[in-house]
Amino acid sequence: MPFTVKTQDSLIFSYQEAPLPNTLSTSPFNVSLTNKVRTQAGITNRCQAKEDLGSDLLGRAQATKAVQMCFNETLQRILTGSRTYVVLESMDTLWELHSHFLSKSERLHELINTSDQSEYCRNKSPKTADICQAAGLYHCGRKDTCESKCDKLMKCNLCSIHNKENRWATTQIKTLKRMISLKLDVKDPHVTKEGFSIALGNLYNDKPEVEAEHILGVFAAAGVLKFRTLFKKCAIVMLENINTATVCHFHQVAMKYNQDRLKRACERWLELNLIVHLRYEVTLRDLNMEVLRNILLSPRLFTFTEYHVLQTILSWIFLQVNTEIRLMPLYSTIVAYFISLQNMVVYLEKEIRQKYFGLFQTVRLHGITETQQIEELQKTNLLPQTILLQVVTHNYYALQHGGDMPRAKYFPSEAIRFGFMLTEEPRYWSEIISYCGFYFELKAIQEKKGPSYSFFMQRLNHADTNLPYGITERKAFSLRQERELKYEIMVQTMIDEEWQVFTTGYSRQKFGITKKSCQSEVLLVSGLTMPVYVTFALLFPVS
Known part of the structure; x- marks a missing residue:
């Protein structure tokens, strides 16, 4: 069935069914050069006849491909040429955007609906290309028309980063077009400039795209922008990438943005892998103390022995005290560190015993029965002497009475x-x-x-x-x-x-x-x- 598609710049995509081979007409078409027109077929701009030749297989294939492909560069210029430009000032950077894409972000949509007259204009002339990325922007104030002498932006962020000299092109007032100016203050420490840039880039995508490498910054940026589709996509990606390097940070943002599913997934991962994997990584430092205590009290916590629970707690305390450590040392080194603090009685009492006593309460000390392990508890001196005496007394009583645990009833x-x-x-x-x-x-x-x-x-x-x-x-x-x-x-x-x-x-x-x-x-x-x-x-x- 024949069809014709017309665009705004009079480019024509034409297609007509060719007759079957055994029904092709024998009378030739007399086509002169004057009857030929420039028509857009596929990604080319080849010369075609006004009449549709049934034998023009290449033309038919290109015409079919044209209506199946995404917009080419010409159509993209047509679609975006009449749109309003927006300058977003955020994170010490100017971001150039198009207004009709901002509706995906509730925050930016609110800003653009309440924005005042812009302070910026954009150079429309294609002949005044600048070296700098921000060279097309001019500061003109909030008047209806720009002043006779336009002041170029005094700072280009890209040039400042790469220590390059700002080289501006000359311009005229008639080549300037007023732009919408928006300002957004970002106070969330999880939002990075790179993550913010990726979030803004996703405004132009039909479906959000984000890689696990930048997921935390993009997730926080999506939360600030109220970009719901990107926010949900980031949550899905984070659920699929929980590991020793990410679990602590993912749990923090899940708590901040009320993501219950992500929060439960992180806690479930910690119940099984805290003692198996995370205890050996320096990222254990990032785990919140209250979260650590809740995980240790969980009935689904996996551990090899009760002694491994104690090892995990000592490793976490060591990382809290020694914030400059960037590589998890051997456990014997951690024990030696706490033994070396015995002469610092006041520090040991206030900064460790009292501060972290709630963590030691999660250890089932009556399950630590090996002589070497009990001697370690005594040498580190992190527990009060009364509790150490109870541990030794309990073990001796159980050994003398066939394993009885009189105090362990629940x-x-x-x-x-x-x-x-x-x-x-x-x-x-x-x-x-x-x-x-x-x-x-x-x-x-x-x-x-x-x-x-x-x-x-x-x-x-x-x-x-x-x-x-x-x-x-x-x-x-x-x-x-x-x-x-x-x-x-x-x-x-x-x-x-x-x-x-x-x-x-x-x-x-x-x-x-x-x-x-x-x-x-x-x-x-x-x-x-x-x-x-x-x-x-x-x-x-x-x-």
Whole structure:
């Protein structure tokens, strides 16, 4: 079916169906040069006849392509030539914009509706090209007409950055066009000039585009500009790029801009990766103290042992005190630093003990039983002597009374945690833990018939071949035939892009040394994707 498209500058896109090959007319067209016109076909400006030649396959292809492509440079000039120019003064920079694109930003739309007479004019003459990027702008004051002698802007930001000399072109009043002048004060420290520039550039895009490298500055700029589509796009990009380098900053902006979904995603990531990954990075410093405390108190927090929780707290305090550190040191270096503060009694008491005492309360100290770990607590002297005495007394009492925990009664916040990670797909995983002479083997076994995993634990006796060599000779080993135990097995993994929690719930069972009585309840989970976080929580009630 034939069609014709006309544009504002009389350029014509024409297309007509050609007859089938077996019906082509045999009478030739007599076309003279005078009958030829310049018509726009595709991205060219080739010479075509007024009549549509059925055999002109190239012309047909170009005409078809023309109506399927985006606007070419000629049409872009037509569309933008009659629009109003805007000068936005913000962040010590002048940004030249087009008014009809500003409606995407609620903030800029409000400014342009309430703007006064402009202080700037723009040089319309194409013959007065300047070296500088801002050379087309002239300061004329707020009068209806420019003065006889126009004052050029005294400073070009681009030239100042690159230490270049401002070279201005001469102009005349008749070549100047009044522009709309807007001013926007940006006080958000997260907004960078680069992020602001990317946000303004997205005003010209049908769909927002932003890279993860600049996401924080663009997100903050979108919030200042009230650029909703870009704001939502940034939130999606941040959800997909939470890691050790970004999680703390993402959580801060999520709190500031009330982004609950992003906030929950950051906190969920911290529950699983604070002790596994972030504890070894210097970006741990950026984590807010209140957020850190809430994460450590979370029932879904993953940790290998209770001692790892203490290590994380000491590492965070070390980074708060030593703000000049740019690389996370070894943990032994951190311990040595706190030991060196023993002579600074007043500083140690006011700046560390009292200030960060709330963090130490999150540690389940009765789960730290190794001699070397307790000696470290004593040498660093970060806890009051009364609490250290309670830890030693508790461990001695538990060892003498078959693991009894008389003060630990509330399972969710006082059970001792042991954990391991599955980062690949082994068919079998085993780890041995001990507490006051009782030894347990934690297991994860892949089922033969499918991708399911079984998670359980079993008690070991002193003659079990799975025990390491010499463990019964150098460490205490309980010979009690039965021991009642409260426990929970928790598995956390991502399924269908959502973190899922599988658990046995709180169980109570007597563990013996025979095959029938030594094994716990089995937690069977299918559809796992790596990594998998497995936690065994144990509590020994008074026997």
